[in-house]
Structure formats: structure tokens, C-alpha cells
Amino acid sequence: MLRPQARRAIGRVSLSRRLSSQVPATAKMTMFAAINDAMRVALATDPRAVVFGEDVAFGGVFRCTMGLLEEFGKERVLNMPINEQGLVGFGIGMAAVGGTAIAEVQFADYIFPAMDQICNEAAKFRYRSGGEFDVGGLTIRAPANAVGHGGHYHSQSPEAYFAHTPGLKVVYPRDAITAKGLLLACIRDRNPCIFFEPKVLYRSSVQEVPTGDFMLPLGKAEVLTEGSDITLVAWGAQVHVMLKAAARAAEEGISVECIDLATILPWDMHTIRDSVRKTGRLVVTHEAPLTAGFGAEICATIQTHCFDSLEAPIARVCGADTPFPLALEKLYLPDELKVYDAIKQAVSY
Amino acid sequence: MERQFPSSIGYFPPSKGSSSRSMRSARLLRVARSEARRALSSSSGLAEENAALRMTVAALQRERETLLSAAKSSGVQTPIVSLNEKSKFVGAQGEFSPELKFWYPDIDSTPPVLPCFRLIDDVGLPVQGSDAAMPPLEQEVALACMRTMLRVNEFEKIFHDAQRQGRIPFFLTSRGEEACAVGSIAALRPTDWVLPQYREMGAFFWRGFSFQEVANQLCANEKDPAHGRQLPLHMGSKERHILYVKSTLGTQCPHAAGVAYSMKTAGSDQVAITYFGEGCASEGDVSSALNIAAVHGCPTIFFCRNNGYAISTNTRDQYVSDGVAPRGLAFGMPTIRVDGNDLLAVMAATKRAREIATTEGRPCLIEAMTYRIGAHSTSDDDSKYRTAEAPEAGWDNERAYWEARSPIIRFGRWMQALGWWDVAAEEAVRKQARKEAIASLNAAQETARPKAFTLFTDVYDELPWTLAAQHDSLKAHLKSYPKAYDNLAASADL
């Protein structure tokens, strides 16, 4: 299913295809290829853009930077010594003087050594200088979410830590198309952005992705399926779990409105509010632990704005309040069945 | 106000027959100094103080001129006319120098390019002059080292293949680097603390881990004491004095400083050894650890396995210094670089490091040079980045060159020369290890998964209400959907 933006983009495409049949304006891409394409566009259109991170020169452990070194040279595609705080700090410095820094942290689980650089430096650069400086040119990409066998340190979804830091933008694509459009938007946005890539989708999400310059708006949630009985909100890989649970509920005649939040910070409250005013029910689901996950923020705000419309308590279906396990990953995760169960409970409340 | 005076005002390069002259100079200097000091101590106001200072400087200058002309007339080499005294800055105290010079580590050899300590050469023969440092190694211990390296090697082959067959989710080998873990751990006491990275299987076997115990961890079954919570190879044991492996690079190094310090405060002579790769050495935690351990005299042995690669990243992109070893010197600790494929050298260096740590109460850095024969891990394709060319002509490629210099081959030849080892002995150990490894894999795979309740335990010492509630709701969920989780867990497990 396509989001309206992509539909629009593809609409343009078919128009231009009719005009000149040589230029294919979409191409079949995996999510990692789409991310690669976004960075290629950034490097090609911005001479001060630099891509760097651990192992990026040979293409990156998830192949997202493949071919960039060969195309743009070793001054614009840098292998970094293994040092996350250092490489993020390096990016902050570049961006502070007008450069475009596209940093890769090899796994979101390894972003924590850079916490100080991100939360105390990048996030406060503009505020503490009265707007004289900013590091809007900084984007940090990091593979996040579960992968089936990643254990503690290759599975985490640390968005809530960063959502608690004013000054940052935190973004999650759900597939190849949104990965390309949102990443390029992050790179060009005038605020430091953290871009969490659901690693389980790198190869499994394959779509017709708009080629060339293609951006999607940040700060906009997207209604993926319209419904009247209940609203579901998710982001990243969990979007697909949400859609499956909604389809299962639909078989029983429950009409579910599914929303991909896409940008965690600043988040699109209005789209969710309008939906919940219509449906009267809300379930938020994310992989990260329940307590103080970003779902808590959504629930608190929505109950304030939708108190009169609510027909059931807002529910959260989230990871357990434990470190991310290995052998018992399936029990830990908010799977399709748990989300489905929450839908049923809300509807029959 | 007390003023310090320079201890010398000129530096004469030593030359023959100048001793009486320099004695005279020293006498003259003392006179000039005491004059100045008298002038200063009798002053009262600021003006007087300034005048006294001027006199002091004048006296020092007069003295210098006298010394200079005396030196010239007696044909002594022209002295360096700097005020070549030692700096008294709080932060560092070297000599002053008038020379505007940036010191280039590569041009000035500061610190010097460190030699690589080895006792046996590439074919396992003792190198000249190795007698003194050769560790006194009983045949029994040598055999134990060899057996351990071989068992590591065979065990890793079996489990590497098991990963390829999808039987475990992840694996990596220490192939070609076996002597780093085995040679170092064998030099320590069984109660010395070990803080591994992840490529030190030899340390686990040396400390008594059985194949079955490791297999249980690798297969994440219910016999794994950590309940299958971590990735394969992330194991540890309090009984064996090994802290658990984790994936977060470098974090173990400051821990090792703290562990050693804590042992010291407890009055124990246990030391801590921590292993880390040359890639990991770039993490801030590693520099922090070296500095803290040096400042507080922690009996920690920092053992860097420099195997040339960090996943795809060649050391060329990791550092431009002379390896990792100079960092030990920079942080003020005794440091050695060793041939990490020479088990004897690794052992001798670690023994000495332990001595230094315990008798001098300070940390040491060992940089062991080796080569990662395998891919980084089973998630990696090393053909995409590994240097093709061998460092010397006559070899197919870099990997083949180093494989031929593997520690097992070299140590085996050394033992063979002593009549302690032969091909048949090696084949017997390998065969037996293979058999045991396969059996341990099969048994581990037949063992049940960890019980579902272990999802919630050990997060805290006691279950908080949040987890108790989540436990209960998972239990209820499994009850409502008994079929869906059949192969994984039953509500009865909770």
C-alpha cells in the first residue's frame, strides 16, 4: 500500500513517463538501496556533505554506503576509528560551520557512548548561542529495532531517550520509500536529526522508490488505513505488526485506523487527535520497553485532547520492562497477537 | 614572597677535562645567587622588590657572560645559551628549550618505534638472545597450552559450521590468534580477574569451561546460567573469575581498572587482565581506562590484540600512530609490544606484567601483534575488504602468509624440537576435540529453551510491581492463545 506522498510522487512519475519514456522515475529498491540512494543524492547535490562512520568505506555492515566511496572519493566518505562520541562530535563540528554531516552509528545500541555529544551538544547548540550557531546539518543514522536474533546489543529501540531531549528531531521510516524520502529530509532539515533504520527491513522491504531528489515531510504522521472503530499508532518495523493485527481484526468486522507516526520528535499530535476523536479508541504499540516509552507521551497528550471522545482506556502494547532478550525475544515483543488482543479488549470495553 | 631560582643557567655539553672549570662556574653561580637572594630578602616595598629583581637578573646575566667567555677562551664547545633550566609548571616539568620545534612522532621517533618482543621465530626456532627471557616452561604446561589452542581451534570450526547451518544465530572464531588468550591466561593465577572482549575462547577453556558449558551458552538453552539472554560467546563465570562478555566495545577496560583497584583495597594480590582489539582501542573508554589505572596505580594488565582489522577497517584507518602501544607510554605505564603469534613471548610478557602490577602497583600495556585469519564474524564477508597482497613475495595472499605463521604451527615446532610433540599427537587431540565438540553441540540443541519466567528475573534483585504485572499479563496472554506459542513457551512456564 502506498502513502499519499509516494502516490503523488509516482503520479508525477507516470506523467513524466508519458512525456519522456527514457527516464524511469521510480526504481525497484530494497530499503538499504533506498537509503544509499538518499545519501547519493545528498552527496551529489551538496558539495559540503560528508558521509562517515565505522566501516562505511567498504559499504557499511548493512551495505547502506555501498559504492559511495568509489563515486565521491575518500574525502567525502570516511571510515571512522571505532569511537561513537568522537564521530558524532566530529559531525557537530562540521555542521556548526555550515557543513553537512551524515554520520552512521553502526547500531542504535552503540549510540550511547555519544549520548553526551547528542544530548548536551547537538541538541543545545542553537539555544545556547541565541541562534547564532546551529548544527542543523547533522544527521545521525542508526540501525534499530529487533531482528530476530540480536540479543541485548543489536535489537534496541532507543527513541525515547532522545525524544526526551528538546532540540533533536527523531525519525523512523517504515519501508524503502519512506526511508529515502525521510532521510533526505533529515539531511536537509535545519535541526540535528536522528534517523533510526529498522534493520529487519533493510532487505525485506522492496518497493518502487522514486529516483532522484525525493523528500517526505518531517513531523507528519501518516494515516495508512482509514477506520472508524479504533486508532492504532506505531512506527518503524512495528508498523507492519500493527497492520497485520488490524487486518486480523478487520476479518471480524472491526474497522481500524492505522497511523504511522514516522517522526517521533516533534510528533504529529493533530493527526492522532483527529483520528481518536473520530474512533474513540487508541492503542499505541512500540518495541521499546513500556515504561517511559514514547507511547506514554502519546497517551498522556491524547487523553487530554480527546477525553470526551474516549470510549475505552487508551492501551499500550510494548516491549517488556527488561533488557532485550535473545532466546525469549518472541515473548518479549509486542507481536501481532498481543496487538490484536488489545484491539479486541478496547472494542469490547 | 619566596622566589625560586633556576638551578642552572647554562648547559655545557660535557667535554673532557672540563670538570674543574665547571666546578668553578658552579661556585661563581652560587655567589651570584646568594647575592641576589640577599638583595631580595632585604627589600620591603614593591619598588624595592622590582629593584632587587633587576639586580638579580643583572647578576645572572653577568655570571652567564663570565661563564661564556671562560668557556670560549678555554676552547670548550660553545654552550647552548638557553636558560636551560627545568620548567616548574604544575602540569609537566621538562627542560626549557629555545628551539621552536614541533616534535613529529614519525620523524623524531618520539616515542621510539617500539620493537616487537619475540622468543621464537616464524618457524618456531628460538631467536638469538632469547635464553634470558624464555619462560621456564614445564613440559606439562606446554602441553596444556598446546592442547587448549587445538581444542579452541576445533571447537570453533564445529560451531562456525553450526552457524552456517542455521543452528546458532551468530559466531566468530579466534583462529590464528589462539596464543594471545592462551599464552596470557596461562601466565596468570586462576583467581586473577579476566575481562574479555569476545575473541578469547582460549581463556575460557583454560579456566575450565567445558565444551558442553560453552555449547549451552551458544545454543541459548536452559542450562546456560545466563538463561540464553545474550548473543553466542557472551559468557562469563564468577567461579572462574571471568566477567561476562558483552558487545559494547571498550566498556570492559575501565571496569578492569576498577576491578584491580578493588582487589588492591581488599588487600588481595589478584590482578585484572582485560582484552581489547586494536579497533576497540579507539573507544574513549579505553583511553579513560589507561589514564585512570595509571593515575591510581591499578594492578591491571591491558592486553591489546592487534589483529590488523576491525570488521572491515584496516589499522590504516584506525590510527596513524605506531600501533596502540605508545598510548601506554603516553599514559605513563610500562608497555611492551609482543609477537602475539609466539605463545612463549606472550606468556613471558604477561608474567612480567603481573610482576610489575603486583610489586610496583601500576598497570601495564601489552600490545600483541597477530592476524585475524577468519572473517570478523558469521555476519561478515571478508572477501570484500581483506588486503590481497602478502607482506612478502612468495605467498598467495596476506591471509595465507599469516596462516603459515599461526601460533599453533610455531609453538608446535618449538615443542617438537624438544621432543614433546609430533604430528600424531596433534591429530589425536584434534580428533578427540572434534568428537567432543559435535557431541556438545548435539546435546545443547536437544536441551530445552530457557523457561519463560526468566524473561523477567535478574532485571532487579527483586521483581518490581511493573514486571510482576507484565509477567501476569504474559501468562494470561499465553493462556488465551495456547496454540500460538506452543513451540516457545506454555503459560505453565510462567
Ligand SMILES: Cc1ncc(C[n+]2csc(CCOP(=O)(O)OP(=O)(O)O)c2C)c(N)n1
Ligand atoms: C560501542 C560499539 N561500537 C561498535 C560496535 C560494532 N563492532 C563490533 S566488533 C567491531 C570491531 C572491533 O574490532 P577490534 O576491536 O579490532 O576487535 P577484533 O574484532 O579485531 O578482534 C565493531 C566496530 C560495538 N560492538 N560496540
Ligand SMILES: [Mg+2]
Ligand atoms: Mg582487530
